[in-house]
Amino acid sequence: MATIGDVAKAAGVSRSTVSYALSGKRAISGETRERIEEAIRELGFTPNAGARALATSQTKVIGLLVQFFRDEFSPAMLQYVLPISDAAREAGYDILMVTEDDGPRALKRITDSDMVDGVVLLNVAEHDARVPLLRGARQPGALVGMPHDTEGLDVFDLDFGEAARMLVDHLHELGHREIVLISPNEHVITRGGAYVWRFRNAALERGARYGLRMHSYYGESQQPAITEAWNRILDERPTATAVIVHNDAMIAALPPVLNARGVEVPRDLSVVGIFSEDFGRLFSLPYTAIETSPDKLGRAAVQALVQRMRDGEGAAAPVVRFIAPELTDRGSTR
């Protein structure tokens, strides 16, 4: 492969001049610039990324840690990954994607070895072992999902409490008095998915304030347990007139369950959920729902991270930002 030295020789200039022509960091005479550009073209020169990284202490790569739970419902993950990848590219960064089960180890590896200029943590848990490591890293990071201790970090998450209140308000206004609430699978809480109880508690609290009868259940994440759970719950609460579903796997499987039971929405039952537009389209879900906006979250995280990488030490104070929930009415309530 051609090096900057080859280009310099071909253009009859020094290596530094070629470098400056590339970076535009100092003025180059028109004629010299042309000779250099021609040489670059002829030789098919592209700067070596490793050498550049070594010289500049910048890799132009963002690490993306995707913490994947294999027994969980997966299709949602891609909705975060793609916008992050897109946003990174727009800012001139590539993505080093790490899916290792041992997230903390992976994080340490890519930051300690300076493979990346910054890091995005996906699916952050209440007590996430990656978070303290990130604090200790040289590189800045941005989180999608809220940990217990947000000190010193840029954090982005949906406002799950507000989302729950909006859904309860919506049903309350329509006159519902007895509501079933489905949370994610119980082991999601065990793992510290704080959004589970943030949503759940807010919903129950709001329901209590209105004097509603609320029935709270954990859902399942795998068939055939999902369908069984639905039937058991619906059998158990025949007088409930509405259901709030905060569980991707459960709501994706709901239409055939209701169909089989002869339940028509919203005539016999009002259904609301919380899932992204893409997800709803994927499963053709006809339910009114809070939009989870994975693209907004992912993009916001990347933008904050890019800003911070740019600013270095003199960066602004860290932000914890809740994305405001939006209700998309698909007519599944009355």
Place this chain on the structure above:
Amino acid sequence: MATIGDVAKAAGVSRSTVSYALSGKRAISGETRERIEEAIRELGFTPNAGARALATSQTKVIGLLVQFFRDEFSPAMLQYVLPISDAAREAGYDILMVTEDDGPRALKRITDSDMVDGVVLLNVAEHDARVPLLRGARQPGALVGMPHDTEGLDVFDLDFGEAARMLVDHLHELGHREIVLISPNEHVITRGGAYVWRFRNAALERGARYGLRMHSYYGESQQPAITEAWNRILDERPTATAVIVHNDAMIAALPPVLNARGVEVPRDLSVVGIFSEDFGRLFSLPYTAIETSPDKLGRAAVQALVQRMRDGEGAAAPVVRFIAPELTDRGSTR
């Protein structure tokens, strides 16, 4: 950050000795080794990846080009990406994942700048602009999906022709005489997804040999067109007793359609498909199907690539490998 020089100083040895202790490429006395290890621990030293890459001409990173069509049905992609990422990590490689719309440009960028030691191309099309670029690259590559010209490349794909024949044989043996065949959305062909007509032609040919009446349709990839297409097709072919579905979006949406029409499987209609086990589980699909084995394909591609990166110039001849289809009987035919 501590450098190898800091470690050398702390351990009272030369930098080369530290380097050799790290790589194990030459014998080190026990006592020296211990002093070095202690220094490494104390200083929290990790070699700088860029410097190492520059010195060794090896990045230990594999580029993954995921060619994403945004209007297509997405959840299948992750099934390839995860096994590839896992297999790479097991072999000591990280994944630089590129999702740029302009795949050829992205490929050129990461190979020319030597960001990666090798490349995996996903979702390769019949005339894929990335393929000639890959041939011209310094780094080896492996393809998942078959291009027209496989010259000089390691290629992995499902044997779609054989898959189609197996399904037709299966239905023929059961006595079916009139079969509907659903292919992917027409624009997948336009883009050169060769597997579409490899499957389709093989199915039609086999059906013709048996004297079956075969009705071939292109499917849709988005709701509500999917449901409309199903109803139109089923209305049009009331005497067909079986349907072969080679379209993820269409088969995922089939259960509610049949339900609404009062069609029971396999009593009224036999249904077979071609999709991965994970995909079937995700959508709770109760249909007999050819397993597409994305994990096997992804892993095979990575293994071949790793082998080739290891062997350098003296590598073995390139291979084109078809994965043998396997039929999973879920009792949806009779």
Place this chain on the structure above:
DNA sequence: CTGAAAGCGCTTACAG
């Protein structure tokens, strides 16, 4: 407007 030189942090022949 341009060049010579030092330096980024490693690895690896070469020498002893």
Place this chain on the structure above:
DNA sequence: CTGAAAGCGCTTACAG
């Protein structure tokens, strides 16, 4: 068993 030195391919003060 160990060290001194060259080299990987860039960037960037320093000098003119």
